[in-house]
Structures are given as structure tokens and as C-alpha cells.
Amino acid sequence: MTLYQTPEASLTYHHATETLxxxxxxxxxxxxxxxxxxxxxxxxxxxxxxxxLLDLKRNAPPSDEEDQILGPLVSNIPNTFNRPIFIAAVLSEGQYQYQIGNYSAGVGNTITPDNVEFNYFTSRKEAAAWLGDN
Known part of the structure; x- marks a missing residue:
């Protein structure tokens, strides 16, 4: 089911997997x-x-997506939301290497809420499998 649509973005909900x-x-x-x-x-x-599942694979060049992804997550998910949250970001190989190379150890752990697990992938299939396992 499509929830939001613009020329740049599409947000859908897949009922069978309970995934946005x-x-x-x-x-x-x-x-x-x-x-x-x-x-x-x-x-x-x-x-x-x-x-x-965030599909950002078509974005280029690599950029610092942590501020644009983790920042809003922290400010928009209330502490009272007690359900675990799993977010998989799918990036191109170049973006992935950039993110991993520039990732500060502990940054993700210090700014993300305790109930949020965030992971980067280069494969949509692997990202979907990770989400399915959680």
C-alpha cells in the first residue's frame, strides 16, 4: 500500500512483512x-x-547520511515507544565504504535510542532478510 509519493520518494507499507x-x-x-x-x-x-527499509542506493556521491538519518530518528521517536525498531539502509558500494570509513565508533550507540537497531547494507535482499529475522 502506497502511503506517500513524490517524484523523488515513495513510501509503501508491506502488510505481509510488516515493513515500511x-x-x-x-x-x-x-x-x-x-x-x-x-x-x-x-x-x-x-x-x-x-x-x-531505506533504499538510498541511487544517491550519489557518498555523503554523511548519519546526520540526516540518525538525527531525525532520535528527535522523532519518543522514549515511550517501547517497541523495538529495526532500520536497514541500502547504499551503493561507494556509499557503504564511505559510511563505514567515516563511522565514528560509538556514535551510533550514543545517539540512537536503546530500542533502535540500525544497519547498512549494499544488497536489498540482505537488508530485507535482516529485517525479516528481527
Whole structure:
């Protein structure tokens, strides 16, 4: 079921897997990503959905996505939301290498809520499998 649609982004809910799927097609993360991501977080809370697959594979060049992904997550998910949340971000190989190379040990652990698990992938299939296992 499509929940949100713009030329740059599409947010759908897959009932069988209880997963939100946000596909972002613009060449860089921008305000339109922020709006789509905000909508995804609102849908997670409103529908009590604990899984989100962020498909950012078409974005280039590599950029610091931590601020645009983890920051809003921290400010929008209330501490009272007691359901575990699993977010899988699918990146291109170049983006993945950039993210891993620039990832500060402990940053993800210090700013993400305790009930959130966040993981990067280069394969949509692997990301979906990880979400399915959780």
C-alpha cells in the first residue's frame, strides 16, 4: 500500500512483512528526503510498525547520511515507544565504504535510542532478510 509519493520518494507499507519501505531516487539527500523520512517515522509511530527499509542506493556521491538519518530518528521517536525498531539502509558500494570509513565508533550507540537497531547494507535482499529475522 502506497502511503506517500513524490517524484523523488515513495513510501509503501508491506502488510505481509510488516515493513515500511522508503525508496529515495534523487541524486543527493535533500529537503525532499527529510520530508519523506519524517513521514516514514510518523507512519512507524502511527501504525506501530517496527521495521523500515531505506533504499538510498541511487544517491550519489557518498555523503554523511548519519546526520540526516540518525538525527531525525532520535528527535522523532519518543522514549515511550517501547517497541523495538529495526532500520536497514541500502547504499551503493561507494556509499557503504564511505559510511563505514567515516563511522565514528560509538556514535551510533550514543545517539540512537536503546530500542533502535540500525544497519547498512549494499544488497536489498540482505537488508530485507535482516529485517525479516528481527
Amino acid at each position: 519501505y522508503l525508496s529515495y531516487n534523487a541524486t543527493r539527500l535533500s529537503v525532499s528526503f527529510g520530508l519523506a523520512y519524517q513521514r516514514a517515522l510518523e507512519e512507524m509511530l502511527g501504525k506501530n510498525v517496527g521495521k523500515l
